[in-house]
Amino acid sequence: MANTSLAFYYLARHRLSFKTFFFIPTTLALITTLFVLFYISSSTSHLLYFNHHHTHILYVSSKNPPTGSPSFPVSDPNVSKHQHPFVDLSNRSGGGGGGGRSVSQRSAIVDLGSNGNYMNNNEVFHDRDIFLEDYNWMNRSFRIYIYPHKRKDPFANVLLPVDFEPSGNYASESYFKKVLMKSHFITKDPAKADLFFLPFSIARLRHDPRIGSPGIQDFIRDYIVNISQKYPYWNRTNGADHFYVACHSIGRSAMEKAWKVKLNAIQVVCSSSYFLSGYITHKDASLPQIWPRKTDPPDLVSLKRKKLAFFAGAINSPVREKLLQLWRNDSEIYAHFGRLTTPYADELLGSKFCLHVKGFEVNTARIADSLYYGCVPVIIANHYDLPFADILNWKSFSVVVATLDIPLLKKILKGISSDKYLLLQRNVLKVRKHFQWHLSPVDYDAFYMVMYELWLRRNSIRLQLSTSIDSS
Ligand SMILES: *[C@@H]1O[C@H](CO)[C@@H](O)[C@H](O)[C@H]1NC(C)=O
Ligand SMILES: *[C@@H]1O[C@H](CO)[C@@H](O)[C@H](O)[C@H]1NC(C)=O
Ligand SMILES: *[C@@H]1O[C@H](CO)[C@@H](O)[C@H](O)[C@H]1NC(C)=O
Numbered sequence: 424m425a426n427t428s429l430a431f432y433y434l435a436r437h438r439l440s441f442k443t444f445f446f447i448p449t450t451l452a453l454i455t456t457l458f459v460l461f462y463i464s465s466s467t468s469h470l471l472y473f474n475h476h477h478t479h480i481l482y483v484s485s486k487n488p489p490t491g492s493p494s495f496p497v498s499d500p501n502v503s504k505h506q507h508p509f510v511d512l513s514n515r516s517g518g519g520g521g522g523g524r525s526v527s528q529r530s531a532i533v534d535l536g537s538n539g540n541y542m543n544n545n546e547v548f549h550d551r552d553i554f555l556e557d558y559n560w561m562n563r564s565f566r567i568y569i570y571p572h573k574r575k576d577p578f579a580n581v582l583l584p585v586d587f588e589p590s591g592n593y594a595s596e597s598y599f600k601k602v603l604m605k606s607h608f609i610t611k612d613p614a615k616a617d618l619f620f621l622p623f624s625i626a627r628l629r630h631d632p633r634i635g636s637p638g639i640q641d642f643i644r645d646y647i648v649n650i651s652q653k654y655p656y657w658n659r660t661n662g663a664d665h666f667y668v669a670c671h672s673i674g675r676s677a678m679e680k681a682w683k684v685k686l687n688a689i690q691v692v693c694s695s696s697y698f699l700s701g702y703i704t705h706k707d708a709s710l711p712q713i714w715p716r717k718t719d720p721p722d723l724v725s726l727k728r729k730k731l732a733f734f735a736g737a738i739n740s741p742v743r744e745k746l747l748q749l750w751r752n753d754s755e756i757y758a759h760f761g762r763l764t765t766p767y768a769d770e771l772l773g774s775k776f777c778l779h780v781k782g783f784e785v786n787t788a789r790i791a792d793s794l795y796y797g798c799v800p801v802i803i804a805n806h807y808d809l810p811f812a813d814i815l816n817w818k819s820f821s822v823v824v825a826t827l828d829i830p831l832l833k834k835i836l837k838g839i840s841s842d843k844y845l846l847l848q849r850n851v852l853k854v855r856k857h858f859q860w861h862l863s864p865v866d867y868d869a870f871y872m873v874m875y876e877l878w879l880r881r882n883s884i885r886l887q888l889s890t891s892i893d894s895s
């Protein structure tokens with residue numbers, strides 16, 4: 424910059440001199456060269472910076488055992504330190520990269536210590552202050568418009584909230600709609616809406632004898648045609664400011680005949696695997712699968728947890744098969760397949776770690792179950808976009824193990840010091856409340872957390888650039 428002003432100063436002084444004609448091109452060339460050099464040097468350091476991280480992310484560090492003592496649950500040199508689907512967010516490497524601000528901003532910042540290990544990060548939020556500030560803003564200003572349907576609509580059972588308290592494996596979907604409709608986020612004025620809710624229920628469609636699983640795709644297609652003819656809002660953005668919520672995994676193929684929903688709308692779903700073509704990470708959001716439980720467990724802090732790890736479930740995937748093969752007879756890892764003979768809750772209360780192992784889907788209610796019973800979840804499900812990952816730092820209260828590392832499971836879990844375990848468990852108790860539904864929502868519960876995830880996505884609206892996009 425100094426060069427530039429110097430040059431201008433010089434030019435001003437010698438404006439009329441003959442030498443100027445000679446001087447101007449030379450100076451400009453010099454300045455340009457300086458700028459180019461400056462640009463190259465600054466952007467090279469950027470490139471190197473990111474390459475450096477990429478190398479770290481992509482490498483499985485088997486040839487590269489860490490020198491220092493392991494800093495986080497993943498403690499074997501064989502185990503990739505970078506299998507965790509999320510990167511840290513803290514002040515140190517990114518100069519305070521914003522926690523709740525944007526999804527993409529976060530992925531650029533990888534929190535590595537001086538020797539390449541992850542630093543301890545004990546906070547349950549990526550950035551607590553930003554989350555709380557944004558949460559208040561969201562709570563005050565976020566508005567949702569729901570397409571209205573009457574009680575006498577032939578599909579009222581699918582479009583209106585259920586009139587009983589949701590329960591069971593897919594309760595999250597019904598809970599969300601029921602709570603949303605009574606909440607202060609609703610506006611009757613579409614002009615004030617940030618987002619539009621498509622209120623169909625995948626779970627109810629599935630059980631409706633007029634529709635059933637095979638009819639869901641046609642129903643959704645017709646529904647979108649209907650609202651796009653009756654109202655102007657869908658066409659305005661091709662669906663980008665619309666969202667729906669579904670927990671049953673059948674939802675992932677439900678949009679096959681309504682591809683604009685899949686490509687443009689925000690899909691809030693339990694089966695949030697970024698390995699599936701129906702789910703688009705960052706655009707879509709992960710809905711926690713929560714089996715609502717009534718009886719509040721006893722004092723979770725002082726319980727004696729005698730078993731190292733626990734799993735119960737059917738063998739319905741190669742990942743579970745692998746777990747069975749390796750650990751079925753183990754004296755510390757209790758992997759039960761088939762019917763449990765002891766009460767499920769007792770097992771979760773009596774184990775230090777509770778395994779969430781990919782079955783047909785990446786998602787099951789097991790994560791929420793283990794949090795509920797104060798057991799540290801171990802997630803063995805590759806490509807799972809974990810719920811509330813934009814807000815919560817999963818590394819602070821869970822252990823993520825790549826499916827390839829199942830043979831190392833015991834080594835990994837036993838490698839976690841008792842101090843580290845206590846920290847993980849303390850954080851489990853802190854995040855518990857985010858994985859619970861209430862008919863009248865309670866601040867920071869599952870409902871509000873989903874609203875926050877939606878709020879983060881409210882401005883990601885794709886403008887319609889040409890009418891050709893429109894032809895279907
Ligand atoms: C761990 O590393 C050793 C040697 O580096 C290798 O032989 C072994 O297969 C690895 N185990 C896994 C599960 O990757
Ligand atoms: C971030 O920076 C602020 C102020 O510099 C500090 O108070 C806070 O502890 C830092 N947070 C983390 C996670 O390092
Ligand atoms: C959010 O809004 C609701 C309804 O106005 C209110 O009851 C609640 O206290 C608010 N939460 C926060 C953290 O301000």
Ligand SMILES: *[C@@H]1O[C@H](CO)[C@@H](O)[C@H](O)[C@H]1NC(C)=O
Nearest residue numbers: 578642643644645646647649
């Ligand atoms: C679409 O509108 C038609 C005509 O009003 C109605 O018969 C049909 O049930 C609607 N379909 C859906 C899926 O909303």
Ligand SMILES: *[C@@H]1O[C@H](CO)[C@@H](O)[C@H](O)[C@H]1NC(C)=O
Nearest residue numbers: 651652653654655656658893
């Ligand atoms: C929205 O677009 C569809 C298809 O292009 C068209 O049939 C419909 O009439 C449009 N809706 C409105 C309200 O203009």
Ligand SMILES: *[C@@H]1O[C@H](CO)[C@@H](O)[C@H](O)[C@H]1NC(C)=O
Nearest residue numbers: 746747748749750751752753
């Ligand atoms: C576990 O026990 C069963 C029978 O009790 C035996 O057939 C199987 O080989 C054992 N598996 C392992 C991995 O030790």
